[in-house]
Amino acid sequence: MSVLQNNKKAAAGIGVAAVAAAVVALGAGTYAAFTDTEDTQATFAAGSLDLEVGGFGDAGTLQFADLAPGWSEEHVVSIDNVGTIDGVLKFTVDVTGSDNTCTEPEETDGRCSTNGDLAEAITVSVPGAGTYTLAQLDDEGLGGIPLAAEGGAQSYTLTFAIPDTVGNEIQSDSAVVAIEAILEQAGS
Numbered sequence: 487m488s489v490l491q492n493n494k495k496a497a498a499g500i501g502v503a504a505v506a507a508a509v510v511a512l513g514a515g516t517y518a519a520f521t522d523t524e525d526t527q528a529t530f531a532a533g534s535l536d537l538e539v540g541g542f543g544d545a546g547t548l549q550f551a552d553l554a555p556g557w558s559e560e561h562v563v564s565i566d567n568v569g570t571i572d573g574v575l576k577f578t579v580d581v582t583g584s585d586n587t588c589t590e591p592e593e594t595d596g597r598c599s600t601n602g603d604l605a606e607a608i609t610v611s612v613p614g615a616g617t618y619t620l621a622q623l624d625d626e627g628l629g630g631i632p633l634a635a636e637g638g639a640q641s642y643t644l645t646f647a648i649p650d651t652v653g654n655e656i657q658s659d660s661a662v663v664a665i666e667a668i669l670e671q672a673g674s
């Protein structure tokens with residue numbers, strides 16, 4: 487065998503080795519064992535906070551007329567958080583009083599003020615919260631009443647009264663009370 491022939495064999499041998507390496511490299515991806523894949527997902531949805539207040543009639547207004555010392559009246563209101571998140575209820579109260587006409591007995595007593603005297607005379611008792619005059623609640627309101635979600639309607643019996651210690655100063659006077667019920671997310 488000539489030197490030239492030996493070189494040709496050596497060259498061919500290198501080529502075979504290179505092809506074999508390439509086959510091993512291509513086959514590496516086909517040797518996996520059992521596998522399994524499960525797809526999952528996460529969804530995010532905000533809950534709701536939805537207050538319903540009942541007991542104020544179709545017009546949303548309670549009206550009391552011809553009141554006098556010694557008067558009292560109970561009124562049931564219902565409060566319901568029909569949402570899905572627990573809330574805390576508070577009320578803001580804005581009272582507007584008027585003396586209207588100045589009757590002779592009021593004039594005699596010197597009680598004909600612009601805003602009248604009825605807001606100081608009428609008391610409202612709220613179960614669990616106490617008894618206040620309308621004037622005390624004005625601009626202060628009540629708060630901190632827990633109201634769980636989907637707990638059903640809660641009934642509260644409010645008692646309005648004018649003590650018989652009140653006198654002529656309230657004659658013909660009036661008071662309009664604007665109440666706003668606010669439900670806030672608990673713990674916020």
Ligand SMILES: [Ca+2]
Pocket residue numbers: 584585586587588589592598602656657658659
């Ligand atoms: Ca008056």
Ligand SMILES: [Ca+2]
Pocket residue numbers: 585592597598599602603654655656657659
């Ligand atoms: Ca008055």
